[in-house]
Amino acid sequence: MDHNNVRVRLVSRRLPGHTVIAVRGDLDIATTATVRDRILTLLEDTTTPLVIDLSGVSFCDASGLAMLVGTKRRAGSQGLTVSLVAPCPTVRKLLRITGLDRAFAIHPTLASAQVGRAQPDHISAA
Template sequence: MTPQHHPAQPAGTGLTRERLSDHTVIAVSGALDSASTPFLRERLHVALRDPGMYVIIDLSGVTSCDASGLAMLVGARRRMEANGTPLTLARPRPRTARLLRSTGLLHAFSGRPRVGPARATGPDPRSAAA
């Protein structure tokens, strides 16, 4: 049996999952770039199991994003869409929101509901991404 290689966690990068009553909130932090996406993609795949009625990816902790980060988000959306589970991006910082808007990806994800009780202290996601 061949041992599996797991990408190392880049400094400052993380992913947490919180399963609420009817949905899952996944908070991503750090840079979404070619150095971090192998690690985050693997963690995101695990976090998307048993998602509930919909999934929210909280981007408020994302400091920067490049094409590999965008590809990771699109891949997550496709996996969820195949299962009939809506995936929403919430609370992107202004720079990430501009990137999503300029690439047309902001419209590829479903509406931007509030993140949920555990993350409700931040700004309304609609204000940052609209």
């Protein structure tokens, strides 16, 4: 087994009206620079809203949150929106505690994020 394998994977795909980036693994200090660079490269080549699928993210620290905020800022400067999809309960709680649940549209599924009229699944306080 290769123990040098990357702790995070990104898979991007273009769907009608959206660019979807599925993130798998941890968003932490060791991985966010790589993730940020890949996302910024994708942003240079898209004119559609960005949907970040977090369903495969099991851990996120402050650097991961900063990367998401930076992505939203960069996309916004290009007139694009960023939505988050299916964060796990731990990441959802982190978004709520930090107030980022109010900064991002958060959807329970990719299908709901793709429907422009769907209401985001904002995280409610528990």
